[in-house]
Amino acid sequence: MKPYLPLVALAALGVSLAASAQPLPKGTALKPPADAGAQPDVPVDLMKAVTKRLSADDFEGRAPSTAIEPKVLDYIVAQFKAAGLQPGNKGQWLQPVPTVEITASDYTPLKVSGTATSLSFRPGDDYVASSYRVTPKSQVQDSELVFVGYGINAPELGWNDYAGLDMKGKTAVILVNDPDYAMEGEQGIFKGRRMTYYGRWTYKFEEAARQGATAALIVHDTFPAAYGWNVVNSSWTGAQYSVQTPNDAMDQTVANGWIQKPVAEAILKASGKDLAALTKAAQTKGFKPVPLGLKVSFGFDNAIRRSTSNNVVGVLPGKSRPDEVVLYSAHWDHLGHCTPQGGKPNDDICNGAVDNADGVAALTAIAKMNAETGPAERSQVFVALTLEESGLLGSEFYGANPIYPLDHTVGGVNMDALLPAGRAKSYTQTGGDKSELGDLYLAALKARGLTDVPEDHPERGGYYRSDHFSLAKRGVPMFNVERSGDLMNGGTAAGEKAAQDYTDNRYHAPADEYSENWDWSGITQDVELFYDLGRTLADGTMWPNWRAGDEFRAIRDKAIHDRDCAAATKGCNTK
Numbered sequence: 001m002k003p004y005l006p007l008v009a010l011a012a013l014g015v016s017l018a019a020s021a022q023p024l025p026k027g028t029a030l031k032p033p034a035d036a037g038a039q040p041d042v043p044v045d046l047m048k049a050v051t052k053r054l055s056a057d058d059f060e061g062r063a064p065s066t067a068i069e070p071k072v073l074d075y076i077v078a079q080f081k082a083a084g085l086q087p088g089n090k091g092q093w094l095q096p097v098p099t100v101e102i103t104a105s106d107y108t109p110l111k112v113s114g115t116a117t118s119l120s121f122r123p124g125d126d127y128v129a130s131s132y133r134v135t136p137k138s139q140v141q142d143s144e145l146v147f148v149g150y151g152i153n154a155p156e157l158g159w160n161d162y163a164g165l166d167m168k169g170k171t172a173v174i175l176v177n178d179p180d181y182a183m184e185g186e187q188g189i190f191k192g193r194r195m196t197y198y199g200r201w202t203y204k205f206e207e208a209a210r211q212g213a214t215a216a217l218i219v220h221d222t223f224p225a226a227y228g229w230n231v232v233n234s235s236w237t238g239a240q241y242s243v244q245t246p247n248d249a250m251d252q253t254v255a256n257g258w259i260q261k262p263v264a265e266a267i268l269k270a271s272g273k274d275l276a277a278l279t280k281a282a283q284t285k286g287f288k289p290v291p292l293g294l295k296v297s298f299g300f301d302n303a304i305r306r307s308t309s310n311n312v313v314g315v316l317p318g319k320s321r322p323d324e325v326v327l328y329s330a331h332w333d334h335l336g337h338c339t340p341q342g343g344k345p346n347d348d349i350c351n352g353a354v355d356n357a358d359g360v361a362a363l364t365a366i367a368k369m370n371a372e373t374g375p376a377e378r379s380q381v382f383v384a385l386t387l388e389e390s391g392l393l394g395s396e397f398y399g400a401n402p403i404y405p406l407d408h409t410v411g412g413v414n415m416d417a418l419l420p421a422g423r424a425k426s427y428t429q430t431g432g433d434k435s436e437l438g439d440l441y442l443a444a445l446k447a448r449g450l451t452d453v454p455e456d457h458p459e460r461g462g463y464y465r466s467d468h469f470s471l472a473k474r475g476v477p478m479f480n481v482e483r484s485g486d487l488m489n490g491g492t493a494a495g496e497k498a499a500q501d502y503t504d505n506r507y508h509a510p511a512d513e514y515s516e517n518w519d520w521s522g523i524t525q526d527v528e529l530f531y532d533l534g535r536t537l538a539d540g541t542m543w544p545n546w547r548a549g550d551e552f553r554a555i556r557d558k559a560i561h562d563r564d565c566a567a568a569t570k571g572c573n574t575k
Helices: 044-054 069-083 201-210 229-235 261-270 275-282 353-373 393-400 437-447 468-472 491-505 521-539 553-567
Strands: 094-105 110-113 118-121 127-130 137-147 170-175 215-220 239-243 255-260 290-316 321-331 378-385 409-415 426-429 481-483
Touching (some): 044 353, 044 521, 069 290, 069 353, 069 378, 110 261, 118 261, 127 215, 127 290, 201 215, 201 255, 215 261, 239 393, 255 261, 255 290, 261 290, 290 353, 290 393, 321 353, 321 393, 353 378, 353 409, 353 521, 378 393, 378 521, 393 468, 409 521, 437 521, 481 521
Parallel strands (some): 137 170, 170 215, 215 255, 321 378, 321 409
Antiparallel strands (some): 094 239, 110 118, 127 255, 137 290, 290 378, 426 481
């Protein structure tokens, strides 16, 4: 599913606040950073040129793994060279990303059977399913159903919904979101209303596979899911993409899917159980999985197509600690040809000017600014990622196959869909204050006379829906801040109007085109912060970690411990 776009800020990963390169309204309380004189000017004309070119019709919407990709890659490489970058993948500019496209068809009904029970549910209307396994047919046959609550195994929280259960041969029935999503505040074990990674559907399928399950079925419920069944149905219909693995993903479940809430209620009732009662029980620490005494069968055929796309990688080597890396990223891909809309019935090109040609333009601008400033103490790596629109696959491949070791990657900044609108008075951290990078962020706000505001709709899990997440889940802290809709010119009314207009009229549509009338002041503000925060990391000695209790803290702790052990001349205590 495509990441949720916030109403008041469509920059899925970060926007910013810094020294003003554009005239500001009288009375603005914006202060320049203390080192403003050391920061090079933002090359706005370069950003305009890159955005305009990448979103031109002859680039056909930048669909990856199509005939147009080499032309797009050649242009990005040329811009990286001109900005002063060196090839970043062992002397090469490209990192090939092997992918597999699986299109399911010929679904059978989902049948549930027991001693005195026989239920049948229709594909599409009642359930959807697919498989990560690269196999021509997926078949779940007479698999025991087990209700596993929210399907969470979080050792750091003392929570395990699979405790005492061998899932081999079984199908997990799983609740969406995490146990305390309905709370108003953020004081629960799982941060209350704010979704954690344990609430994401991707995690639930991954954990079911780790537990050895044959299949996993998530119970759809609109409020905790943050989208209706229509979104689930459309997203799981047609081609599904994943990164190729040496074992063709045979370590994954046979099938992953969703069932409508009334379907789950009927299944639980047939087992003599009540979904509402079990849901309440599953929200309490110590919950134990509940075998349902029923078996499920369903299947489908798979059409398989393998292909390769590419990440583009450039580097500015560090002068004193080149093995320590700060990462900048933005995805270059978009949707290619799509359905015409509005008053242009013959326009079927989704140009992706905002999503994400201007992100690549910002990435190029920051590379140029850093090259002009000169080498930082640490290396700075710039990656134009592919296949974001297909499920963050370019970043997922980089995370699983890092060119620069993740235990030597200090942190990073990702740029996605920078809204062409004015400067903002305040900003927000998507995901909340998850890591020590928040300290740099808050200091930057204070220096500029700006404020931090809470994230809108934290229950929707926006932090887990963009490319930075592929690094974060492997322990690397990534900046994820957004402009609020409270603009310096026009306030919240102007900000919400600009965001809503983009969402309603241009997002993932042919109308997402470049315009000479864009207001670049907000994007310029973004780039000022991206440069500032990234350069601070690159010139500093800080090794940011996740906050205590964060779901990624243990991964980072282990990576740093293992790295330091490997570097120690006498080894280290492994306790």
